Amino acid sequence: MTSLKRTGLYDAHLRSGGKIVAFAGWKMPVQYSSIIDEHQTVRTAAGMFDVSHMGEVLFSGPDALANIQMLVSNDISKLKPNRAVYTGMLYPGGTFVDDLLVYRLSEDTFLLVINAANTLKDYEWMRDNIRGNLVCENVTDQYTQIAVQGPNSIEILKKLTPVDLASIRYYRFERDSVAGVDSIISRTGYTGEPGFELYFDATFSDKVWDAVLETGNNFGLKPAGLGCRDTLRLEAGMALYGNDIDDQHTPLEAGLDWIVKLSKDDFIGKSALVEQLQKGLTRHLIGFELTERAIPRKGYEIFSGNEPIGEVTSGTLSITLGKPVGMGYVRHGFESLGTNIEIMVRGKKFPGRVVALPFYSRTRGN
């Protein structure tokens, strides 16, 4: 594992008893206590994740906006400074290079946050497709990113920053100090809980981490690993690149129509998506639940009777709901809510049905 990268918080994870695994070229904590315990802690109190393995690319200059507009499917021109947007970056065929967050730091400065496993591929794609007066820089190693997620996250961070956190609405951010360190304080996350993602100079990794850990102690906060990050995002119905979205599927097939703005000027992949809409979609990403106890996993086949209709892309025994849930692609015609399906688990079919995403939503009162 010598070639794997370490985040600025590697030693902090060892101090907290983190179990370290290889993930997307990094040595990351998969869990500290247990996935179930950390999952429940995020749902009921708060958890803190090191997500510094995520890639960050900084765009700046007069032509930054026009280039990002060409690279991504959502409309960045309407994005005001101090706001962020979720979007896709697509190949000419309309399938995903990656999914990402675009932060507008100022009129002509943008921070693009991308998946760890895709960082080099994305950066190369960006470099190959930009032109004009701008700088595009891979700043991944300069940033530490920490996600503080859960119902108690505001109360905890309140004690560490002068910003009025309650006034930061979803997908907006402020730039101010956290534990004395200049940070981007972003009201975003990947858990389905209220929370913040903090971006700051990697030199101060321990300072912020330790301060949140200490302050959070009184509010039930625990460090949380990548294991529960996956179970939390799945319950929240959020797609994971490499599972639910990839270079074989388009955002329309993934049900992410809202990140595709066909009304804006050209972007890479647009004509393919227009054509796909005209021809009609042949497959759809669905959410499903099983009525018997079995765990659907990536790659398992989906059936309607004896007919194979698709494949599972993510699945788990939902820790919050206590039942098996998953996502997967099915052929057109089988995507309606309530459709009966079966999942082949080790040679045996288990019945289930198509259900609405997300499986879990705090505002819905689960």
Added chain:
Amino acid sequence: MNYPADFRYSKDHEWFKMIDDSTGAIGITHYAQDQLGDVVFVELPEIGKKLEKNDVFGVVESVKAAVDCYMPLSGEIIAINELIEKQADILNSDPHGEGWMIKVRIDNPDEGSDLMDKAAYLAFLEELE
């Protein structure tokens, strides 16, 4: 963690314990459950089923992964642990005791000669680290 001295251990991290001359109990080791993390589901064979050495006798699923469990010796299933079907996390809390998985009537005890004793298994785990 205490690895009992009267158990024998496989490279797939199953343990085997002789109960009497012709029967034994089988489970997964502490190391196996620690690698898996939270166990949420266990699939066990039917009583009466005859399985060969290295056949899959069951599946243990954690939040992270599903792994097959292999017979350390050939034999017939004479009992399964119904408790762990209801409370799979016992495999995490007591893998060498309450978390036993199956009991078997073994065909030939000599088949277990390639299994490791405690010292050999601990040395094997050391190598894996």
